[in-house]
Amino acid sequence: MDISRKLGILVFFGVPAIIGGGIVYGIAGSYIPVTAYEIMLYLTAGAIVSK
16 A cells, blocks of 8 residues: 555544544533544554555
8 A cells, every 4th residue: 555545544534533523522522532532533544554
């Protein structure tokens, strides 16, 4: 996998991190679920990029 494809995947996961983080905070009202959501999202992105 070339570097441009890896960067594209990271950008693709960056948008849900920003938008989804706000949605999770709006629903939960706390930063702890947002942190858990972000960690799961980054682990998924890392697993895809590391292939």
